[in-house]
Amino acid sequence: MSLHWALICHGLITLTIVVSFLCGQWPIFQGTPISSIHRFLTFGAYQYFLRFIGAVFGDRGTNLILSVEYYCCDRPNPILQLIYLAIIGTTYYIIVKTSFSYIPGYYLSEVHRYASFLAVAVGILLFLVTSFSDPGTVKADNVSRYLSAYPYDNIIYTEKECPTCKIPKPARSKHCSLCNRCVARFDHHCGWMNNCIGERNTRYFLAFLLWHFLLCIYGTIAIGLVLAGRLKELQIVHVLTVYYRVDNSLRSLAPYVVQWLLDAHNTQILLMVFMGVVSLLLAGFFAYHANLCLTNTTTNETFKWQDYISWQKKLIEARASTAALKANIAGMTTEGKPRESKCKSFFRQSLLQDTEAIVKKNVYDKGFFHNLYEVVFPVSTRASFLHTKSKSG
Ligand SMILES: [Zn+2]
Numbered sequence: 001m002s003l004h005w006a007l008i009c010h011g012l013i014t015l016t017i018v019v020s021f022l023c024g025q026w027p028i029f030q031g032t033p034i035s036s037i038h039r040f041l042t043f044g045a046y047q048y049f050l051r052f053i054g055a056v057f058g059d060r061g062t063n064l065i066l067s068v069e070y071y072c073c074d075r076p077n078p079i080l081q082l083i084y085l086a087i088i089g090t091t092y093y094i095i096v097k098t099s100f101s102y103i104p105g106y107y108l109s110e111v112h113r114y115a116s117f118l119a120v121a122v123g124i125l126l127f128l129v130t131s132f133s134d135p136g137t138v139k140a141d142n143v144s145r146y147l148s149a150y151p152y153d154n155i156i157y158t159e160k161e162c163p164t165c166k167i168p169k170p171a172r173s174k175h176c177s178l179c180n181r182c183v184a185r186f187d188h189h190c191g192w193m194n195n196c197i198g199e200r201n202t203r204y205f206l207a208f209l210l211w212h213f214l215l216c217i218y219g220t221i222a223i224g225l226v227l228a229g230r231l232k233e234l235q236i237v238h239v240l241t242v243y244y245r246v247d248n249s250l251r252s253l254a255p256y257v258v259q260w261l262l263d264a265h266n267t268q269i270l271l272m273v274f275m276g277v278v279s280l281l282l283a284g285f286f287a288y289h290a291n292l293c294l295t296n297t298t299t300n301e302t303f304k305w306q307d308y309i310s311w312q313k314k315l316i317e318a319r320a321s322t323a324a325l326k327a328n329i330a331g332m333t334t335e336g337k338p339r340e341s342k343c344k345s346f347f348r349q350s351l352l353q354d355t356e357a358i359v360k361k362n363v364y365d366k367g368f369f370h371n372l373y374e375v376v377f378p379v380s381t382r383a384s385f386l387h388t389k390s391k392s393g
């Protein structure tokens, strides 16, 4: 029995660490131990480690660690790509080793041996396509095409030049400091793909997320059905009720069945928990990116809008307090005493109305279907677009 508790504790600790690491910065976890663990894992632990290395090996040790950090975090590198391949390869290998001997089984036909292989192969193919496809690199010889793809909104995008590439910066593009290039309709630099996600590969990235979400759901359900098939084939419920005289109700049977599963199939249970958790994370990530696509915006633009709105609010606040101060001074000089309360309430009210008036006006949002079409068929790749451009140019 102690082994089961050890397994359950192991699972719970792993789950807490994975969730804290990946989602600890989410607002819902603010002020909870999850956010503290996230801070420790992402920043605190590394700082302690650096101090430890400095104390033991001196400056040479610290410099070595910092140069490794520079290579891993600030330069394009295939580390996360290799980790992805290791995770998907190991997971599939363990599934084959532990569960393929039960396929075909009571609930699963032989086709799942091949279907699972095909599903994993498609997943890896989507990963490779996203990793090695052109995200929409803007160069001197194609910049005119990208400049015509989107107009400047003159709010978050104005006409300017990239100081590094020395070429005009198309609206919605961004210079990726890791890849050292300008990328059209830049979303973010993805470490897992070791590639930028931009105008031309957002579609593959979305397909990757959706496919891996479905893959995890498929794996979880398939292993669940393997285990359900084992329960049926070995007549576990029959043995428990007839030979061990356990009451034939879900409540009485459940603890014994769980105990048997943890005893006989603990690896499959851990695989199910792992894939279940990963599928939830992927669902959240896919929903976030799908929403961006359907509203025709990007991760980069989300940050730009946040900056713009907070900057506008500060500007309005500054203007209002200057005006209030002027009015106060004027009141003091005309009547000899301050009319503070009236002025303050007036400006506070107008300030509130002004800050409420700042809204995100996304000129690129052309409606649900149009936005989706634009992701699947990027503007700069369309034949009609190229044709009209070459005619007009
Ligand atoms: Zn650039």
Ligand SMILES: [Zn+2]
Pocket (backbone or CB within 6 Å): 176, 177, 178, 179, 180, 188, 189, 190, 195, 196
């Ligand atoms: Zn990049």
